[in-house]
Amino acid sequence: MWVRGLLLLALLCLSACHHGMDPVAFHDDGYPPKLSDWHVVEARDGVLQLNEGVVPYELNTPLFTDYAHKLRTIWMPKGVSAKYSPTDTFDFPVGTIISKTFFYPLPKDKPRNATDIARTYDTSRDFAGQGLNLAHVHLIETRLLVRRKDGWVAIPYVWNAEQTDAVLARTGDVQALTLVSDDGKREDFNYVVPDQSQCVSCHAHDWTTRAIQPIGPKARHLNRDYRYADGDENELTHLVREGYLTGAPDPADAPRNANWMDTHASxxxxxxxxxxxxxxxxxxxxxxxxxxxxxxxxxxxxxxxxxxxxxxxxxxxxxxxxxxxxxxxxxxxxxxxxxxxxxxxxxxxxxxxxxxxxxxxxxxxxxxxxxxxxxxxxxx
Known part of the structure; x- marks a missing residue:
């Protein structure tokens, strides 16, 4: 009985995260001025909340971006799914929205200036359920990759000082920040949000066409466990169960990159x-x-x-x-x-x-x- 009670509580908590959020809005053209116009993730009640159907994921080894932490998500319209590839980025359908929110934990138990953020790999205070605990993190930017009829479009948004919403930043942004280590060491740097045209530099897998694609959603990066609201599960398995991925083999038969920090790996x-x-x-x-x-x-x-x-x-x-x-x-x-x-x-x-x-x-x-x-x- 107590197990069923815990499952019910988890489901209630999950549904509460979506309370008051409009359904995810896919914009098939243009550049909405605010991140909240998409209703993928929204800052509500002290949490950066994920909307219904927005699935978080991580990579076995992530791209380095000035020690920033990242919350990655995938959303698709009902009735469509991505096609599995053992080597390349999955073939995502029109209507897919992939988000990546860059944020930093706040320094723990230390007086801080407005620009101070923590240089740490500790994620224990980052999350509140599937979303982010805004009392412990500082949001910098959220980048969207949107699969429209003519291909993928990259749309960058920068979070306001109040941490209530992110605004369109097609020309990029620069923020002066200070990394603070646990030992008190400080490093000043400029965090650069790339402008929209620069996205092609990394996201164009084929430089002849220069058509952009996601980088992370490949089998070898996603073949790992994630702590979802209803428990730990392999990400490939979870995407299949959500109806977001077809054609995937058993995770044991899929490629898998090592975690760069896992000293048990070679x-x-x-x-x-x-x-x-x-x-x-x-x-x-x-x-x-x-x-x-x-x-x-x-x-x-x-x-x-x-x-x-x-x-x-x-x-x-x-x-x-x-x-x-x-x-x-x-x-x-x-x-x-x-x-x-x-x-x-x-x-x-x-x-x-x-x-x-x-x-x-x-x-x-x-x-x-x-x-x-x-x-x-x-x-x-």
Whole structure:
């Protein structure tokens, strides 16, 4: 009886999250001026709430964005679903809305300035049910990817100071913020919201057509468990159960990237997963960086295509006078960690999406390169 009571309570809590929210509104053209015009996520009663049918998800290894935390969601109209692919982004139907809200936890138990946000991987205070606890987090932006008849459209919204709604920001935005670590260390930086035209730089999987697509919703990124309102479940399984995905195999038979922070996984799997999500959307045979000859998506074999003993083609100042993208056993002589370690335009990689250096990510890639066998031969 007590189990049934808990299930009933969970269902009541879930339904309460949707109380007072209008149904999700799909806009098949134009650019609504407020995020709330879509009714996908809304700030209500101290919580960033998810509407009915809005399904949250996470990635095994996420893209780094200045230590921001992210709430990702998918919504589809009734009666349609995405088609599974073992390698590519799922084929989503017209009417799909994918949202990604960038936010930071507030520093715990410390006096803070208005621009202070926490540099932490702790998510324990982020969530209130499926939504976000606005007493503990500061919302920055919400990006929508909307699948219209003519293809995907990226629409950025920036949250107001009152944290009540987000407004359309097609020309982007810059916010001066300060990362505060648990030990009190402070780092000032400018958080940059890209303008709408810049979205193609990362989201165009095929640089010949430059048609944008989502990056995260691939089998290898979603094949993991998520703590939903009614319990833990594999994300692929959950999307099938919600009617949002067809053709998916059992999760055991689907590809799965490693969690870059999971020390139980191999160093190689963690590093390849990190490069895949942070670099692979450009560094692939059809992507924006296809002329470099450096392919970093996880389907690439470990040969010169991932940079081992490969000289750069057009990196310019980005080489740091290093001769090869990856020098096995010698991370300090390799171009990839050199560029990841920089926040200087023209040198840093990725070129967009961050203003700070991901210290832990750089350490992972350096450790991986240091573990690689072999040596490079310099031709004179």
């Amino acid at each position: 160093l190689d799997a963690r590093a390849r997963a990190y490069l895949d999500i942070n670099c692979g959307h450009c560094h692939n045979p059809k992507g924006a960086a296809n002329t470099t000859g450096l392919t970093l998506d996880i389907t690439t074999l470990e040969d010169r295509h991932i940079g081992i003993c490969k000289p750069p083609t057009a990196a310019g100042q980005g080489t740091g006078d290093h001769l090869f993208d990856i020098v096995p056993g010698h991370s300090d002589d390799s171009i990839i960690p050199y560029r990841l370690s920089s926040a200087v335009p023209g040198t840093m990689m990725p070129e967009l999406g961050r203003s700070t250096v991901h210290e832990e990510g750089v350490a992972l890639i350096k450790a991986w390169i240091a573990s690689l066998p072999g040596q490079c031969v310099v031709m004179h």
